[in-house]
Amino acid sequence: MAKKQLRVGMIGYGFMGRAHSNAYKQVGQFFPSNHQVVLKAACARDAEKIKAFAEQWGYESTETEWKKLVERPDIDVIDICTPNNMHKEIALAATANKKAILCEKPLAMNAAEGREMVAAVEKAGVPNMVWYNYRRIPAVTLAKKLVDEGRLGKIFHYRAKFLQDWTIKADLPQGGQGLWRLDVAAAGSGVSGDLLAHCIDTSIWLNGRLDSVCAMTETFVKERMHNLTGKVEKVGIDDACTFMCRYANGSLGNFESTRYARGHKALYTFEINGENMSLFWDLHDLHRLQVFDYKDEGKIRGWKSVHVTDNSPDHPYMDKWWVPGLAIGYDASFTHQVADFIQGLETGKPQGPTFKDALETQCVLDAILDSAKGGKWVTVAKS
Numbered sequence: 001m002a003k004k005q006l007r008v009g010m011i012g013y014g015f016m017g018r019a020h021s022n023a024y025k026q027v028g029q030f031f032p033s034n035h036q037v038v039l040k041a042a043c044a045r046d047a048e049k050i051k052a053f054a055e056q057w058g059y060e061s062t063e064t065e066w067k068k069l070v071e072r073p074d075i076d077v078i079d080i081c082t083p084n085n086m087h088k089e090i091a092l093a094a095t096a097n098k099k100a101i102l103c104e105k106p107l108a109m110n111a112a113e114g115r116e117m118v119a120a121v122e123k124a125g126v127p128n129m130v131w132y133n134y135r136r137i138p139a140v141t142l143a144k145k146l147v148d149e150g151r152l153g154k155i156f157h158y159r160a161k162f163l164q165d166w167t168i169k170a171d172l173p174q175g176g177q178g179l180w181r182l183d184v185a186a187a188g189s190g191v192s193g194d195l196l197a198h199c200i201d202t203s204i205w206l207n208g209r210l211d212s213v214c215a216m217t218e219t220f221v222k223e224r225m226h227n228l229t230g231k232v233e234k235v236g237i238d239d240a241c242t243f244m245c246r247y248a249n250g251s252l253g254n255f256e257s258t259r260y261a262r263g264h265k266a267l268y269t270f271e272i273n274g275e276n277m278s279l280f281w282d283l284h285d286l287h288r289l290q291v292f293d294y295k296d297e298g299k300i301r302g303w304k305s306v307h308v309t310d311n312s313p314d315h316p317y318m319d320k321w322w323v324p325g326l327a328i329g330y331d332a333s334f335t336h337q338v339a340d341f342i343q344g345l346e347t348g349k350p351q352g353p354t355f356k357d358a359l360e361t362q363c364v365l366d367a368i369l370d371s372a373k374g375g376k377w378v379t380v381a382k383s
């Protein structure tokens with residue numbers, strides 16, 4: 001049977017442009033479906049650079065203006081891999097052209113933008129998803145399965161951190177290629193939207209709605225040279241953010257993120273404590289889920305390190321890869337996301353996180369930044 005084509009138009013060719021392209025190339029080999037992904041066009045402003053990228057990854061054509069790309073009739077899905085301040089405009093234009101959309105996280109600069117995007121995709125009825133890819137690391141997906149099976153019992157605590165150290169140098173400029181994350185006009189916020197957004201998405205998925213938050217943020221380096229203006233300018237992002245929260249299910253949460261934790265490159269960890277079971281996961285050891293099960297026999301009760309690489313259906317996604325015991329990596333989370341997106345198209349049951357799901361994280365981010373400004377508890381707005 002001839003497969004239905006899913007013709008991708010990708011905007012941006014940086015870190016995520018490469019991660020997504022790799023996933024599109026892998027998905028048909030490891031997760032066969034009735035769809036065939038076609039790398040139709042890649043887009044960026046620099047004609048030479050995007051041409052070289054397209055040749056390397058196998059895109060059929062290039063564009064230098066994203067507005068042209070979203071209007072092309074030979075594109076089915078627009079993949080938004082650009083800085084955060086462009087997500088909304090591209091998503092609205094793609095929606096107007098009835099394209100499906102895969103949008104990088106965070107969904108938007110703030111909840112108001114996110115709401116506009118949700119309203120647009122829902123009105124147009126276009127398939128949509130946001131790349132909160134950590135949900136699809138098999139050990140994390142297994143954690144979700146254990147929570148959904150009710151094994152943890154009543155949940156008391158959720159704690160997460162995401163630590164990096166790459167912005168400690170005071171003479172690092174802000175803005176432009178590679179450094180847009182330090183420029184509030186391009187990023188919207190600092191570590192909260194960039195790193196905590198992932199932690200919040202995972203936590204909502206595992207532990208449900210956050211009701212209220214109390215946060216503190218700090219900008220350790222107050223001024224940096226701006227690459228686009230050539231002038232020393234005020235830094236508007238949060239360099240570090242710590243917050244505590246109350247969940248709708250009665251549990252308590254605490255979160256920390258910084259780019260000033262010397263020695264840490266991408267230390268994302270979470271722990272969830274329930275009355276019967278606790279779970280712990282660490283991105284640096286991503287194929288393991290640490291499990292403490294109070295129901296184990298007392299003599300041998302203790303933390304177990306589950307190597308989530310069995311190819312039985314017990315270990316999510318792993319039956320599609322190698323033989324038991326062999327690990328897959330960070331990149332596979334993107335492949336899983338594309339596979340699930342296609343499954344959503346084929347079954348008519350959209351897979352999350354949709355724009356609507358991602359808006360919930362955006363509401364939490366707004367509440368955090370608001371709380372940090374006023375030093376008070378803030379109720380998270382309903383999405």
Ligand SMILES: NC(=O)c1ccc[n+]([C@@H]2O[C@H](COP(=O)([O-])OP(=O)(O)OC[C@H]3O[C@@H](n4cnc5c(N)ncnc54)[C@H](O)[C@@H]3O)[C@@H](O)[C@H]2O)c1
Pocket residue numbers: 011012013014015016017043044045066080081082083084104105106131132133177178179180194
């Ligand atoms: N899911 C994840 O784990 C994850 C990881 C990293 C980044 N992200 C998100 O992905 C997005 C991109 O981040 P990145 O790390 O890939 O950034 P990057 O700086 O590596 O790449 C950004 C790309 O956007 C392109 N771009 C900028 N302006 C453009 C324009 N006007 N027209 C066309 N292209 C334009 C740049 O040329 C570049 O190729 C951000 O929203 C970020 O938050 C998500």
